[in-house]
Amino acid sequence: MKVITVLGLTGSGKTTVIEGIISELKKRGYTVGSIKQIHNENFKMDTEGKNTWRHRQAGADTVTARSHxxxxILYPGELPIYEVLSHYSEDFVIMEGVRDxxxxxxxxxxxxxLPVISPLTIAISGRYANNKDKEYKGLPVINGTLENKHLVDLIISKTPVLMPDIDPKCCSKCGYDCRTFLSKLLKEEVKQDDCVLRKGGISLRINGDEIPMVPFVENILKNEILGVVKELKGYKNNSNIEIKFLSD
Incomplete structure (x- = not known):
């Protein structure tokens, strides 16, 4: 799954750009999800006095409103963005206003x-593109309405598979924190396979979704499994070991 975010102030053209990206990706046969960050601290989908609100007030942790x-599905509070993304399985997820x-x-x-860019910026768009500038500080300026095909070409070519955001204290085996690694990846100074989480000797999948693990956790799990499996008949060095089970 590949994920990008479109950032800018209200009225800068974020949603229009996202509409163009989504429609063009769909034309090309990709599945697409989207996430909208709501910055109004008082915003909520639920309405006081409605049945779902009453469920929550009675103590329900997760509430679902289901209709034709x-x-x-209503969760209390703001979920971490990577937890939100874990519910997606589309080819691309386009986020609006998400910075974390x-x-x-x-x-x-x-x-x-003037655009406020970062090392993770790959393009400038929105209303700024009406200035007819083709470049800003080395980054392409692309009209999200008139040139959405060009913008999507860039997204497809530049966006890697979703990377984790691991605390540098737990990982940084590649020599960088995850954000710095991505900035270097976008500049083609490193390859995605240079991330140690992508070339470890063990992988964990839950319901088909791969769960990233820092080397410390990976080594613990690997050593615990090997400690048991090595004692079993049929074990050979350098074997490919697969374990599947249903959690309680």
Whole structure:
């Protein structure tokens, strides 16, 4: 799964850019998910006095509103973005206003403003593109409406498979924190396979989704499994070991 985020202030053209990206990706046959960050601290989908609100007030931890038109699962509070993304399985997820994920960024701003870029920025778009500038500080300026095919070409070519965001104290085996690693990956100074989490000797999948592990946890799990398996008849060195089970 590949994930990008579109960042910019209100009125800078974020949603218009995202609409163009989603529609073009769909035309090309990709599955697409989206996430919208709501910055209004008082915003909530539930309505006081409604039945779902009453469920929550009674103590329900997770509440679902299910109808013929849609199904909405309501969690209390703001979930960590990687937990939100764990519910997605699309080819691409396009996020609006999400800043706490290690993903490539597209920056939007108004015509009279200067883009606020970061090492993860891959393009400038939104209303700023109306200035007809083709480049800003070495980054392409792409009109998200008139040039959405070009923008999607860039997204497909530059966006890696979703990377983790591991605390550097737990990992940094590659020599970088995850955000710095991605910035270097976007500059083609490293390869995604240089991330030790992608070339470890053990992988963990839950319901088909691979769970990233820092080397410390990976080594513990690997050593515990090998400690048992080595005593079993049929074990050979350098074997490919597969274990599957249903959790209680």
């Amino acid at each position: 038109q849609e199904t909405d 994920a290690v993903v490539p960024e597209i920056i939007t701003c108004k015509e009279e403003e």
